[in-house]
Amino acid sequence: MTENIEKKTPAAKPEKLVAVKGMNDILPPESARWEWLEGKVRSLMERYAYRNIRTPIVEPTALFVRGLGEVTDIVEKEMYSFEDKLNGEHLTLRPEATAGVVRAVVEHALLYDGGKRLYYMGPMFRHERPQRGRYRQFHQIGAEALGFAGPEVDAELILLAHALWQELGLRDVRLELNSLGQPEERKAHRSALIAHFEQHLEQLDEDARRRLHSNPLRILDTKNPAMQPIVEAAPRLLDFLGAASRAHFERVTAILDASGVAWRINPRLVRGMDYYNLTVFEFITDQLGAQGTICGGGRYDYLIEQIGGKPAPAVGWALGVERVLELVKEQGEAPPAPVPDAYAIVPDAAALPTVMATLQGLRALGVRVQMHAAPSADAGMGSMKSQFKKADTSGARFALVFGADELARGALTCKALRDGSGAQTEHALADLPALAATLQSQR
DSSP states (O other): OOOOOOOOOOOOOOOOOOOOTTOOOOOTTHHHHHHHHHHHHHHHHHHTTOEEOOOOSEEEHHHHHHHHOTTSHIIIIIOEEEEOTTTOOEEEEOSOSHHHHHHHHHHTTTTTTSOEEEEEEEEEEOOOOOBTTBOSEEEEEEEEEESOOSHHHHHHHHHHHHHHHHHHTOOSOEEEEEEOOOHHHHHHHHHHHHHHHHTTGGGSOHHHHHHTTTOGGGGGGOOOGGGHHHHHTSOOGGGGOOHHHHHHHHHHHHHHHHTTOOOEEOTTOOOSSTTOEEEEEEEEOSTTTTOOEEEEEEEOTTHHHHTTSOOOOEEEEEEEHHHHHHHHHHTTOOOOOOOOSEEEEOSOGGGHHHHHHHHHHHHHTTOOEEEOOOSSTTSOSOOHHHHHHHHHHHTOSEEEEOOHHHHHTTEEEEEEOSSSOOOEEEEETTOHHHHHHHHTTTO
16 A cells, blocks of 8 residues: 655745845944934933924825925935825825924924924934935934024024034034025025026036926035036025025124134035025035035024914924944044943852842842843853853953852852952842942942
8 A cells, every 4th residue: 555645845934034225223232322322412402401302203295295395305206105005194204303393393382382492313214325324214313493583592503513523522523504594585596596597508407407497596506516617606695685684694603603613604505405594504524425414404484384383483403323423433432332330140040039139139229230141941051161251241340150159148259350350259148239339330
């Protein structure tokens, strides 16, 4: 009798999934650099009385079309937009945060009792070609002052960013300023721009011709080398400013001068969104190649009304986290890597209840402790030699040894790992504050 033996086809190995191109994982120890920067920012924002705001990553598409401008590169080419399958809403992953902050301020009537100083941190999304310092998911930190019309607040925000560069140890970051004036002044300048570029129509590239009558100001920001002579000869917006706009700009620069902050005028500085007026500025470095702008912003007095709120002035900036950290790395200012104060050596798993209760007590006292853990369920805790090797790799300054003899005496052994002495001292489990003081003494 012949048996029918069914041959089983081996199951196909699941395809390895990877991150979306241009959307990067941030892994240890690199993530520690991000935490270091965020900690510096939080401390600085507190000193300037700015408070944290957190807005959704997904917003109505209309928010960005209305707020940023229909003919901006961001809205035309770069947004991740989609239709909600459940209710047909048109939604967009936020490409920047200012519009969302303004939407939140309007929706929750935050200006009912006066101006607000706010800051945010988080991911933004733009469909761009990934390159150094420019990714499809990137991160921004920003500060916004809403409800304040005076130039002193423009200057305050610039001084805030300048102070951050000093906190981070950054060098050779230059400040460029311009004024975009008010709508009527821009209207007169716009007419002059169109007339100028129409005289050189055959020299304009396709993008410039497309923008000529819809947003000619953006032509000034072209990166096309062939168009630079035409752009350099274009009418300057500064020459169209009225007395009030000039006075506003001069008061900003006077405050910067009094504070010892160097600046220079860049008449071609227009920024990438349509909502700006009066002061605009960028902080730029030459160390990151084409992606040299690490922070930019300006005044946007009409955006709140555009998004449906009562007219109110506002000004703000945003910095690119990836670019700032890249510059920190370029200039050799490496933040200290976080390391545990102590590493717990556990020879016998039977001691784990006592060990973990002790470590919880030390952590409650502020001690950073890493506990040795078994690599597999049936492998045991591993040899003392292998545990000490892991303690050394962790960077901990001390090893806490929970040996059977010590535990029988209600104690543990604390061994120095970094000072070269290898000194060992015994500490009573009942006196954790004294042990915590020893472990924290060499931070």
